Amino acid sequence: MTAITHVVNYTVQCPHYEVGTPVTWRDHIEVNQSCEIALRRIQKWHQESGCAIFTHQELTIRKANKEQAYFAMLTNRIKNDGHVLATFKIFLDERDVDTSVEEIVRHLHDDYQTRLTKLA
Numbered sequence: 001m002t003a004i005t006h007v008v009n010y011t012v013q014c015p016h017y018e019v020g021t022p023v024t025w026r027d028h029i030e031v032n033q034s035c036e037i038a039l040r041r042i043q044k045w046h047q048e049s050g051c052a053i054f055t056h057q058e059l060t061i062r063k064a065n066k067e068q069a070y071f072a073m074l075t076n077r078i079k080n081d082g083h084v085l086a087t088f089k090i091f092l093d094e095r096d097v098d099t100s101v102e103e104i105v106r107h108l109h110d111d112y113q114t115r116l117t118k119l120a
Contacts, residue, residue, distance in 0.1 A: 004075075005082035006119060007038045010108045013091040014099050025104055031111075041087045045071055056105050059088070068093045070101050074112070078119045086112050 011030040050062035050071065059072050070090040077083055090104050 003083065004035075004085045006078070006084040007033050007035050008084065008086045008112060008115060009034060009037045009041070010086070010088045010112070011091075012089070012104055012108070014093075014096045025099060026107070029108070029111075038085055038087050041071070041089065042073065045073070054102065054105075056102065056109055059105065059109055061088075061101065061105055067091075068096075070105075072105070076116055078116070082119075084116060084119060 009030075009032050011032075012025050013028050013030075014025045015028050045062075048065055050064045052060050053063050053070070054061050059074055061070050061072050063070050068091065070088075070092070072088040074086045074088075075083055076086075088105070088108055090101060092099055092101070
């Protein structure tokens with residue numbers, strides 16, 4: 001029998017400051033290990049599965065139906081019969097015209113792979 005032994009939740013919320021302020025989404029990446037957040041996200045995404053917009057390696061990114069958000073989930077098996085559950089959520093709005101969801105996803109996926117390597 002296997003169990004989820006590690007949880008990693010990524011959240012990116014693009015900032016909105018005064019025009020000319022040099023702040024990017026890279027300054028607003030939150031990573032936490034809350035099982036409660038992961039379970040809430042899975043429940044919400046199960047009820048509102050959104051629309052798949054692209055795939056990056058094994059990660060399928062979906063756009064939410066009722067908000068300007070993108071989400072994905074991954075699971076990976078690690079040593080000693082453990083499993084990692086990773087959730088990804090990116091919040092954008094109409095002001096984020098120059099923000100590349102694909103670039104954010106690539107960055108988060110690379111970070112996740114680095115974390116996964118340390119656990120394996």
